[in-house]
Amino acid sequence: MFIIASLPDATKALSLRRGWGWLGGAADASAAVKAALPPVADLLVWVAFALVGYGTALALLALRHGRLGLLGWGAGTAVVSTFVLHLLAWLGVIGFVVGGFVVRVLGAVLGWVSGVIRG
Numbered sequence: 001m002f003i004i005a006s007l008p009d010a011t012k013a014l015s016l017r018r019g020w021g022w023l024g025g026a027a028d029a030s031a032a033v034k035a036a037l038p039p040v041a042d043l044l045v046w047v048a049f050a051l052v053g054y055g056t057a058l059a060l061l062a063l064r065h066g067r068l069g070l071l072g073w074g075a076g077t078a079v080v081s082t083f084v085l086h087l088l089a090w091l092g093v094i095g096f097v098v099g100g101f102v103v104r105v106l107g108a109v110l111g112w113v114s115g116v117i118r119g
Contacts, residue, residue: 008034
């Protein structure tokens with residue numbers, strides 16, 4: 001949520017620097033996404049509602065079946081799944097950034113090699 005709230009402003013500021021103008025399109029796109037979404041505070045309220053609903057359904061299920069251990073399993077599942085989804089998201093971001101860096105370095109190296117060959 002922090003990225004959604006802060007990315008457009010930081011990207012726009014970076015695109016105004018010399019040599020970073022190519023980020024202007026990305027800054028406009030992320031600003032449009034930010035404008036289309038509700039404010040971050042509203043998103044957090046809905047996340048809280050979802051967690052309360054999940055906890056209530058889990059408690060009712062545990063009471064119905066007389067197995068209070070389901071509460072622990074359900075809470076543990078929520079924590080582990082949240083961790084795994086965040087891990088996957090960050091791995092995707094890191095892969096995107098590292099992949100972009102590798103593509104830029106390879107482009108520079110191939111450009112240099114091409115210049116040397118043409119000589």
